[in-house]
Amino acid sequence: MNAALAVFLKELADALRDRRALAIALAMALLSGPVVFALVSNLVSGIEEQVARREVVMVAPERAPTLLNFLQRAGATVVAAPADWSEQIRSGRLQNAVVVPPEDFEDRLARGDALEVEVSYDESHDRAQPLVGATLRMLQAFNRELGMQRLLARGVSPRVLAALEVQERNLAAAQARGARLLFIVPWAALIVAIVGALAVAIDVSAGERERGSLEPLLMNPVPAWAIVLGKWAVVMLYSTAIVLLTMAGFLVSIRLITSETLAALMQLGARELLLFCAVLLPFAALMAAVNMLAATFGRTHKEAQTYVSYIAMAAQFSAVVPIFLTVRDSVWQLLVPSVAQLTVLMKALRGEPLSAFELLLPAAVCAAGLLGCLYAQARLLARESIVFSRG
Amino acid sequence: MIEVVQLAKSFVSGSGRRRMRVPAVVDVSFRARDGAITALLGPNGAGKTTTLRVLATLMRPDAGQARLGGVDVTQDPHAVRASTGVLSDARGLYVRLTARENIDYYARLRGVPAAVAARRLGELAELLDMGALLGRRVDGFSTGERMKVALARALIHDPQHLILDEPTNGLDVMSTRALRRLLLQLRDAGKCLLFSTHIMQEVEALCDEIVVVAHGRSVAHGTAEALRAQSGCATLEDAFVTLALAPPSGAAG
Numbered sequence: 001m002n003a004a005l006a007v008f009l010k011e012l013a014d015a016l017r018d019r020r021a022l023a024i025a026l027a028m029a030l031l032s033g034p035v036v037f038a039l040v041s042n043l044v045s046g047i048e049e050q051v052a053r054r055e056v057v058m059v060a061p062e063r064a065p066t067l068l069n070f071l072q073r074a075g076a077t078v079v080a081a082p083a084d085w086s087e088q089i090r091s092g093r094l095q096n097a098v099v100v101p102p103e104d105f106e107d108r109l110a111r112g113d114a115l116e117v118e119v120s121y122d123e124s125h126d127r128a129q130p131l132v133g134a135t136l137r138m139l140q141a142f143n144r145e146l147g148m149q150r151l152l153a154r155g156v157s158p159r160v161l162a163a164l165e166v167q168e169r170n171l172a173a174a175q176a177r178g179a180r181l182l183f184i185v186p187w188a189a190l191i192v193a194i195v196g197a198l199a200v201a202i203d204v205s206a207g208e209r210e211r212g213s214l215e216p217l218l219m220n221p222v223p224a225w226a227i228v229l230g231k232w233a234v235v236m237l238y239s240t241a242i243v244l245l246t247m248a249g250f251l252v253s254i255r256l257i258t259s260e261t262l263a264a265l266m267q268l269g270a271r272e273l274l275l276f277c278a279v280l281l282p283f284a285a286l287m288a289a290v291n292m293l294a295a296t297f298g299r300t301h302k303e304a305q306t307y308v309s310y311i312a313m314a315a316q317f318s319a320v321v322p323i324f325l326t327v328r329d330s331v332w333q334l335l336v337p338s339v340a341q342l343t344v345l346m347k348a349l350r351g352e353p354l355s356a357f358e359l360l361l362p363a364a365v366c367a368a369g370l371l372g373c374l375y376a377q378a379r380l381l382a383r384e385s386i387v388f389s390r391g
Numbered sequence: 392m393i394e395v396v397q398l399a400k401s402f403v404s405g406s407g408r409r410r411m412r413v414p415a416v417v418d419v420s421f422r423a424r425d426g427a428i429t430a431l432l433g434p435n436g437a438g439k440t441t442t443l444r445v446l447a448t449l450m451r452p453d454a455g456q457a458r459l460g461g462v463d464v465t466q467d468p469h470a471v472r473a474s475t476g477v478l479s480d481a482r483g484l485y486v487r488l489t490a491r492e493n494i495d496y497y498a499r500l501r502g503v504p505a506a507v508a509a510r511r512l513g514e515l516a517e518l519l520d521m522g523a524l525l526g527r528r529v530d531g532f533s534t535g536e537r538m539k540v541a542l543a544r545a546l547i548h549d550p551q552h553l554i555l556d557e558p559t560n561g562l563d564v565m566s567t568r569a570l571r572r573l574l575l576q577l578r579d580a581g582k583c584l585l586f587s588t589h590i591m592q593e594v595e596a597l598c599d600e601i602v603v604v605a606h607g608r609s610v611a612h613g614t615a616e617a618l619r620a621q622s623g624c625a626t627l628e629d630a631f632v633t634l635a636l637a638p639p640s641g642a643a644g
Contacts, residue, residue, distance in 0.1 A: 002499070002502065003499075003500055003502075006496065006499035006500050007500070009499075010485075010488070010492070010496045010499075013487075013488065013492065014485055014487050014488060017487040017488075018487060211481075211483055211484075211485070211486070212479075212481025212482065212483040213481070213483030213484065213485060214483070215449065215479050215481055215483060216477065216479050216481070216482075216483040216497075216541070216544075216545075217483070217500075218449060219447050219448070219449065219472055219475075219477045219479070220472060220497060220500040220501055221469050221470075221472040221473040221501060222500050222501075384449070384450055384451075387449055388444070388449075388450075
């Protein structure tokens with residue numbers, strides 16, 4: 001145990017003196033909060049505000065005073081479309097739909113002729129869907145009102161037409177429209193846990209080979225597990241510090257940057273961030289060992305970087321797979337590291353209750369993986385091909 | 392005392408169809424006494440470094456035995472490491488640490504009490520004339536300075552056996568002299584010193600016994616004089632060339 005402590009103290013001093021790696025890690029930890037919240041806030045509040053404003057964009061609104069009147073009664077603001085509206089829609093500057101009433105709108109209306117209103121939009125823009133939907137729904141309401149008036153004028157009950165009355169009830173939580181984007185928050189935290197201490201993990205393993213210091217190190221009468229344990233503890237400490245710093249950055253960013261809409265969308269206060277730490281730290285412990293193990297196969301920093309970046313990529317992308325598969329709450333998700341953490345954190349963010357099982361199972365999987373990796377690494381250090389082939 | 396008996400070690404090279412075993416050490420036997428400096432003298436690729444790595448317990452021999460102070464390297468590598476100091480070809484210092492921190496790290500790993508380590512480091516620093524180096528970071532040290540730090544690190548636990556792989560590689564005259572002085576002092580203190588080299592002057596100036604290694608076999612063993620006599624040559628260099636190039640005697644050709 002003394003040997004493990006000696007390794008730990010030495011590697012800690014060594015890591016803290018690597019100023020460049022330290023600066024990069026600190027910058028990542030401090031910046032990820034503000035960047036993530038500014039991004040998500042912007043995306044979400046854009047959608048929310050415009051829908052809430054109930055804006056309808058119309059070409060030459062003066063052509064259709066009746067429609068105008070209806071829309072204003074329905075609480076919408078009618079905005080005249082800019083001259084180059086089709087160009088603006090294509091470029092994404094204008095995300096809302098544009099309503100184009102025919103020139104003889106009022107005449108046709110008065111005569112009771114067929115009326116055609118063109119609605120132009122580009123549904124490929126990310127914010128378009130809710131806005132366009134709101135505009136279309138309002139036009140349909142206008143249509144219904146017109147129809148009812150005409151039926152009444154002919155002495156027919158409007159009920160004849162409304163055989164089926166559709167009552168829409170969106171079961172998503174009040175503001176869930178933007179909620180799909182929320183995964184970015186725990187995802188960013190997860191990425192920090194994966195790559196935060198990468199430089200140290202590589203330096204204590206491949207760095208040791210590259211410098212040729214592994215060979216003399218292993219000639220000390222010290223068991224390999226003590227060396228591995230001491231090194232892992234430093235990587236873990238580094239990673240922990242970075243995860244905690246990132247969470248502190250999140251906490252500050254929520255206060256400073258987040259819009260009210262976003263604040264209403266998610267549960268993220270000090271309590272949730274503590275939960276984030278509880279979920280992320282076992283995962284960070286596992287990733288520290290995984291990264292060290294992978295980097296040990298590298299004879300140089302450069303070679304190790306290649307191996308480790310594949311692992312980091314796999315971990316980052318596998319985490320978001322369930323979100324796009326839209327599967328929820330199956331047990332296998334809790335068994336796969338990175339997928340499990342993101343699933344649990346998303347639940348926490350949505351304010352759903354978490355069971356002890358959901359917290360402990362992923363942590364247990366991480367602990368088992370951690371022990372496996374440390375054991376494998378200790379075995380690896382006894383291999384002649386690892387000790388003696390240098391970059 | 393270091394004893395090596397019919398040591399053999401080969402490596403696997405290539406993979407798939409090109410996979411083959413390359414023998415590095417075929418049959419090396421010798422004995423290095425306490426209170427003496429023994430040289431493993433041989434051309435490049437003769438198997439010197441591999442032999443030393445087996446003695447340092449980092450490689451397992453395929454056949455034969457190696458014992459340090461009567462302890463077999465495969466049976467109790469832990470005990471062998473505890474009684475041995477190794478200056479490997481790769482100095483392997485940590486450049487962001489100071490010379491003192493590098494040495495203290497190994498003292499701690501070897502369980503040397505801090506006070507003992509500090510006293511010993513003081514002595515070694517004086518012998519190697521490296522007092523001014525101790526507080527500086529290793530980054531930027533010259534080859535000679537690095538050798539001194541690595542040597543002090545290998546000696547911090549006062550080992551009975553000292554194994555040095557090409558210790559004078561790349562050293563200037565002053566560093567070489569400091570090294571020689573220290574090695575002679577260690578010998579006089581009764582330590583067992585074994586080093587590999589291909590430099591004749593080194594051997595003549597320093598060694599009590601010489602083991603000539605060629606093609607993975609130990610081909611001759613004795614003092615410089617005995618080797619000259621055995622080969623019938625006037626200089627050690629000629630003797631070495633004659634002995635090293637002679638067709639291997641015994642079984643395999």
